[in-house]
Amino acid sequence: MSPTFALPPTFLGLEHRDPAGASLVVAGIPFDLGTTNRSGTREGPAAIRRASRMLADGANPMGWIDPAGLSVADAGDFSIALGDIPASLALIEEQAAGFGHLMAMGGDHTVTLALLRALHRRNGPVGLVHFDAHLDTWPDNFGQSLAHGSPFYAAIREGLVEPRRMIQVGIRSPVPKEVHDWTAAQGVTIVSAEEVHLSGPEAVAARIRSVLGQGPSYLSFDIDAIDPGQAPGTGTPEVGGLFTWQVMAMLRRLKGLHFVGMDVVEVAPAYDVAEITALAAASILWQYMTNMVYNQ
Numbered sequence: 001m002s003p004t005f006a007l008p009p010t011f012l013g014l015e016h017r018d019p020a021g022a023s024l025v026v027a028g029i030p031f032d033l034g035t036t037n038r039s040g041t042r043e044g045p046a047a048i049r050r051a052s053r054m055l056a057d058g059a060n061p062m063g064w065i066d067p068a069g070l071s072v073a074d075a076g077d078f079s080i081a082l083g084d085i086p087a088s089l090a091l092i093e094e095q096a097a098g099f100g101h102l103m104a105m106g107g108d109h110t111v112t113l114a115l116l117r118a119l120h121r122r123n124g125p126v127g128l129v130h131f132d133a134h135l136d137t138w139p140d141n142f143g144q145s146l147a148h149g150s151p152f153y154a155a156i157r158e159g160l161v162e163p164r165r166m167i168q169v170g171i172r173s174p175v176p177k178e179v180h181d182w183t184a185a186q187g188v189t190i191v192s193a194e195e196v197h198l199s200g201p202e203a204v205a206a207r208i209r210s211v212l213g214q215g216p217s218y219l220s221f222d223i224d225a226i227d228p229g230q231a232p233g234t235g236t237p238e239v240g241g242l243f244t245w246q247v248m249a250m251l252r253r254l255k256g257l258h259f260v261g262m263d264v265v266e267v268a269p270a271y272d273v274a275e276i277t278a279l280a281a282a283s284i285l286w287q288y289m290t291n292m293v294y295n296q
């Protein structure tokens with residue numbers, strides 16, 4: 001068995017496996033055209049894969065499940081259209097639609113709109129748990145309707161998600177009041193980072209479970225939900241965020257929910273320190289994979 005540093009540069013060092021025959025498919029989306037501040041998430045997938053190899057030398061103590069031993073494949077990176085956001089989203093949607101249960105590594109948060117459009121073809125509207133510092137329901141981003149501040153504005157308007165089965169966790173950024181009020185008026189549950197700190201991850205996980213219920217659900221994790229002290233490698237950091245221990249404690253408590261797909265987005269390795277942001281992202285994917293065992 002190779003030491004972790006010598007494993008192939010795939011997610012968890014997975015050797016070549018056929019994505020068509022896998023229950024879970026990991027894919028990267030090297031895209032950052034939708035960023036509004038610091039760019040660089042095009043390098044996210046490679047950094048997450050590299051950091052993930054740290055997690056390949058044993059089982060998850062939760063249930064002693066080894067995610068690398070599940071029916072999972074790394075399909076490589078999706079194609080994008082250089083310099084063209086709508087064409088890139090169309091390409092991402094088509095590629096995502098070819099897979100059953102997709103775990104996507106961004107890329108900036110714009111890509112989630114394409115992923116939800118693909119999912120809608122198969123599942124109809126889904127519930128959504130969205131970890132983020134930002135609501136991402138801006139109707140426009142400095143004149144652009146398609147960018148990383150808007151995926152959930154579009155997703156709600158297009159009927160891709162059920163707003164009353166949608167919960168946002170870690171929210172704390174500056175935001176126009178009308179954007180916040182529009183989001184709340186759709187029926188979305190908004191949980192601030194401070195509420196996680198004050199009430200604790202166990203209580204917030206219980207709220208997530210009650211909002212999502214047992215219907216088909218999607219997990220979208222923007223790494224800037226985590227405090228920049230623990231995840232500096234991102235383009236739009238906001239102070240006062242979640243700690244990685246709180247994130248892992250919440251995710252462990254979401255096992256058994258009916259998730260049909262997920263993404264981890266906004267990792268920008270150029271601003272990372274000692275791979276801590278990439279490792280946080282890899283660990284989120286790894287915990288989600290572990291949780292999926294409880295869905296069977």
Ligand SMILES: [Mn+2]
Pocket residue numbers: 109132134136148222266
């Ligand atoms: Mn976001």
